[in-house]
Amino acid sequence: MIKNAQIHFNLQGTPVADHFDDVYFSNDDGLAESHYVFFQQNNIAQRLQNHDRDFFSIAETGFGTGLNFLNTWLQFKAHIAHRQHDNNKVQNQYDKSVNRLHFISFEKYPITKSDLTQALKAWPQLAHLSEQLLANYPITLAGCHRLEFENGAIVLDLYFGDVQTSINTMSYPACGVVDAWYLDGFAPSKNPDMWQSSVFNSMVDISRSNATLATFTAAGFVRRGLIEAGFSIQKAKGFGRKREMLIGQLTQANQAHSAAPYFANDTATLNRVAVIGGGIASSSLLYSLAKRGIHTHHFCQDDALAMGASHNVQGAVYPHLQAKNSPHSEFFAHSFLYAKRLYKQLLAQGFSFDHSWCGVLQHAVKTPLAQRHENLDKKQLWPEELMHAVSAQQGDELAGISTGYPGVFFPLGGWINPPQLVNALFQAAKAITINTQPLNSEFNCNIEQLEKTDEGWMLTANINQKSKTFGPFSDVIVCAGEHSDQFNQTEKLPIVGVRGQVSHIKASEESKKLKTVLCHKGYFTPHYQGHHCMGATFEKNSKSRQVTEQDNQTNHKQLLSFYQNTAFAPSLGHITSAKAAVRCTFIDHLPMAGQWADQNDYMQAFANLRLGKRYQYNALQKPQQGLHILTGFGARGFCSAPLSAEHLIAHLNNEPRPFSERVSQAIHPARFIVRDLIRNKI
Incomplete structure (x- = not known):
């Protein structure tokens, strides 16, 4: 501490x-x-x-x-x-x-x-x-x-x-x-x-x-x-x-560097960058690039931003912390604090999005959760301003309702309106580029093919059933969520798609007393526009966005299973609508941010890893140099995407990087390839 x-x-x-x-x-x-x-x-x-x-x-x-x-x-x-x-003088000076x-x-x-x-x-x-x-x-x-x-x-x-x-x-x-x-x-x-x-x-x-x-x-x-x-x-x-x-x-730098060869990201000359995606990751990237005056072209397959996993009405924002000082905890703690500062600055600059920094209360609704919370509190790794344990009485006072559950409270957390926030960040990026390099956006534009040429990367798009080519670009950053594996180059991206449905249920006079976001196995938000967001379901290996009544009932039953003895849960009205989306995740629950790692290239360059040797490597050929990945944020993109975007662009631009080396390696796109080489699985 x-x-x-x-x-x-x-x-x-x-x-x-x-x-x-x-x-x-x-x-x-x-x-x-x-x-x-x-x-x-x-x-x-x-x-x-x-x-x-x-x-x-x-x-x-x-x-x-x-x-x-x-x-x-x-x-x-x-x-x-x-x-x-002195701008009247010769500009070249x-x-x-x-x-x-x-x-x-x-x-x-x-x-x-x-x-x-x-x-x-x-x-x-x-x-x-x-x-x-x-x-x-x-x-x-x-x-x-x-x-x-x-x-x-x-x-x-x-x-x-x-x-x-x-x-x-x-x-x-x-x-x-x-x-x-x-x-x-x-x-x-x-x-x-x-x-x-x-x-x-x-x-x-x-x-x-x-x-x-x-x-x-x-x-x-x-x-x-x-x-x-x-x-x-x-x-x-x-x-x-x-x-x-x-x-x-x-006089001379000593050429020391922090990363092993298999975790080194390329630096680049970011002259003209293509960004593919339409959610919080792409808007975060556009903002990071705009701050540096880098010419950027943005491609979104939908007719508006935040039509995918970023489209819910209310999203909880808080860090996922463990009872140990792990790369996972470090990543989420600092990402959350950066995102919170960024969102406050957007509001101060006149950009708007509905939100409430009301805190997030995570209830110990089951014995394993209670044990986890007790372990978190016992280790005392995290400042109280970030997270602290609360008794049942303290939790009820914070929530404004009686539940009888102890838990942990995240006082800096709360909820935001995801589509509004994504658009605010996008507009902020455009506002910065007024006096620098332009930010161009293409909507209803499905990128079907990426091709690396001598001049740079070329993108083939389908726009209104017509093919159009864009480029050349020095770099391409793919942040298209569950669609990030749709290209020939990225087809081996080990995405785990998790479908989730959030239900919107009518608020009651009792439920309107709720003052914080509640987390149990799912989450339940304070009322907004006469409704609460209730959810969410988890269905692995599914890319369906179809809303089902069965999932609405699953969400409702789950809430009642934990809060049936409270005044607020039984008093809720009917479910009036719902939204379904696919969360893009990886098996270790961390995103990817970095240079795309070609598996065959890694197998040839770092073959000695199979033999337990950490030396005598061959050079990477980097057939896809200039292609980068920023995706896999799951349900926590609004907590972690902004700083991940900053880290990626800082890395490419040879700037000081916000993440430590161990976090940088934990989110490196090559991490699964390196792991499998060490275990002699590939």
Whole structure:
């Protein structure tokens, strides 16, 4: 569990860490010191104007009050404003100018939100940025929290946990991801763990060639450790009364990378991307691509979005957590928190969708569930803000009705209207592309064939019984749910189709008292438009979308079997309508996000895995290079698709990635092939 920092404020109003007995920033002028030591000494203002990528990446040891991040954000806004002001000049002078800022920061003991609010009052000139940071400040969950501002132009990856441990968990390419380092832990004499050679070596692992660093300290063992790690180091004039500080540069990246060869995703030049699908996965992808200004062409076989598994009237949004710190739990916890921040930002930007963040109450309706909840509570892996156990009395108070069941409560969860949310995300993507590369969409367009040519990927479509070809595209991303296996290239995609039907039942005066989403074996939502959503059935290996009366009765009987002794369940009215869809899943209940893995190619390249050898591999031939998969979200797409889309595009674009390496491998499209090779099954 992550522990918050214990702090107090000294007579000057400066926050002081009790554990380290050190200030978070200078008593004299912390903002001026931050600007001089980190922003100026890394020469960032000039580098933003001439860089080899359209984004610039900074990493920081010690987030503290976020002062360095906020100042860098402020300076980046000035950079963008200056470029826009000078748009009458020759446009080519800005060809290498940076459009996006990516800031990575590590914090072992995060400040509480209330303490952070007080600390940032010292900088009224940063208030317009501080308010946004505070509105998105994450709960104390270990791992990477991706926070986005300015329509994705500013990205903060805030890692809660020890810096060494955090870097060791990261997913990163051989070329590195960091352009500049802010070494800003507490003084080396008071916090020696952050100034070790192992940390410096890990910094090199994720740094790009010519990455720079700056730090307020000039301690000899710090200088020697950085030199031994590979940085060239020199002294510079310190800030204010400090005589010296250190600056440095890494001449050459060391080519370290986080993934085994069979789990490495290709990087790409995303010039023109085709996205196939019409649900939450495709809208999430379109939004991620739009934020980066990447020209995208979207293809949907239906006449509108969210006509497949995303078409229900109400969908519950909450994470699926286990009683262990597994890749599965990490994936869902961070995906849920990212999705929640994204949805709140959409609403703040004026996009609308019906919703209620009323919390989700998971009842222990059977002994196995009760045991699972007890185990979850006993392990205490998850912050209370994310999930906590409740007694029957506490649960009934939260729900507003009497059920008699204990359970676990997800206070940040709730329900959304899926079609409205998918459309809101789609409209947000289109709004971003007004001033960048266009987003084109084709509806009633069934893609029948994918073909890789020397020029790129070509797509053959059936539109109103007429064939039309689109392309070429540098990359194709298939996120078509249960239809993702319809192409020759993807026919071996091991999709498990699970048909589900949700019934809409009339609310009663008693049932209208329900204040939270209820989960039992299925789920039951608070009333909306005079009805509750009740469901859902599970029918494996079926792709039928036909609504049946039998499934309506199954849903009703299941609800009554658990709640027959309550006041609300027997009082419900008639079932007036229903919706059926096919959930696209895989056998491990995780999605796929990454480069399509050709089984024959893997069998030839990694044949030694059959012999128990993890070496002497052949190179992958990658016959389908540029073809990617994003699908398999089952019933949890609105919880997990947005961050999965971000991870995929970040991976392809050589950007810092939001998922850890173990999560990246857990959702890699090659995972089943690798497993079967190791087990000698193929």
